[in-house]
Amino acid sequence: MIYFDKVSKIYPDESKALDGISFGVEPNEFITIVGHSGAGKSTLMKMLIAEDRPTHGAVFFESANIHKLKKSQMNKLRRRIGMVFQDYRLIPNKTAYENIAFAMEASGHTENEIASDVPHVLELVDLGKKIWSFPHELSGGEKQRVAIARAIVTQPDIIIADEPTGNLDPVNTFEIIKILQKIHKLGTTVLLTTHNTGIIDEIGGRVITMEKGKIIKDDKHGKYVL
Numbered sequence: 001m002i003y004f005d006k007v008s009k010i011y012p013d014e015s016k017a018l019d020g021i022s023f024g025v026e027p028n029e030f031i032t033i034v035g036h037s038g039a040g041k042s043t044l045m046k047m048l049i050a051e052d053r054p055t056h057g058a059v060f061f062e063s064a065n066i067h068k069l070k071k072s073q074m075n076k077l078r079r080r081i082g083m084v085f086q087d088y089r090l091i092p093n094k095t096a097y098e099n100i101a102f103a104m105e106a107s108g109h110t111e112n113e114i115a116s117d118v119p120h121v122l123e124l125v126d127l128g129k130k131i132w133s134f135p136h137e138l139s140g141g142e143k144q145r146v147a148i149a150r151a152i153v154t155q156p157d158i159i160i161a162d163e164p165t166g167n168l169d170p171v172n173t174f175e176i177i178k179i180l181q182k183i184h185k186l187g188t189t190v191l192l193t194t195h196n197t198g199i200i201d202e203i204g205g206r207v208i209t210m211e212k213g214k215i216i217k218d219d220k221h222g223k224y225v226l
């Protein structure tokens with residue numbers, strides 16, 4: 001589904017964020033990418049959504065080199081990818097419902113689809129009762145659940161969650177991981193990055209360990225090794 005072919009990223013200040021990364025992602029995998037802060041995890045995710053270009057190498061989505069796609073093709077591909085970030089990125093003056101509705105409008109959904117899908121997706125992340133709450137009325141864990149609901153409502157093929165639990169306590173971290181696992185079971189490919197080594201054994205599945213821009217371990221039934 002996705003293939004990174006010897007991808008390196010060297011920033012103008014000559015820092016090597018990625019150093020010859022190669023790996024593939026099969027449909028419906030749940031992959032955790034773990035490594036200390038600065039290991040290159042976010043840079044890797046940026047390559048996948050073409051927010052930045054590799055200095056060397058190529059990234060393929062199905063058989064297309066994503067950095068060679070036309071803008072319209074790239075927009076189409078982006079719609080197949082749902083993003084979740086550490087800082088939630090919710091619109092502050094919109095309710096949970098409106099935040100999700102806004103994302104659906106942007107991807108061309110009708111009023112009727114929005115009215116039926118938003119409550120459903122909030123139920124899926126156990127937030128049915130907070131549908132009319134604004135972000136400042138939600139806890140960090142709840143905000144992240146709204147962000148996940150927003151990412152999945154358009155039924156992407158893949159969810160990229162870049163340090164989604166970075167601002168959360170252990171209880172909320174566990175809740176978010178459980179929700180990502182539930183989404184995975186429903187048929188979505190999940191790519192999760194974390195520096196929280198404590199949750200690796202909890203998650204199970206494939207674990208890719210990064211250090212200084214390199215993959216130092218790719219384990220089908222991962223355990224933390226750093």
Ligand code: ADP
Pocket residue numbers: 011012013015016017035036037038039040041042043044
């Ligand atoms: P992680 O997500 O694992 O914490 P990053 O991918 O954010 O790591 O960063 C990897 C390395 O690349 C770090 O050394 C970081 O300082 C560097 N880096 C990231 N983005 C930039 C940038 N825009 N310009 C220069 N260096 C960068």
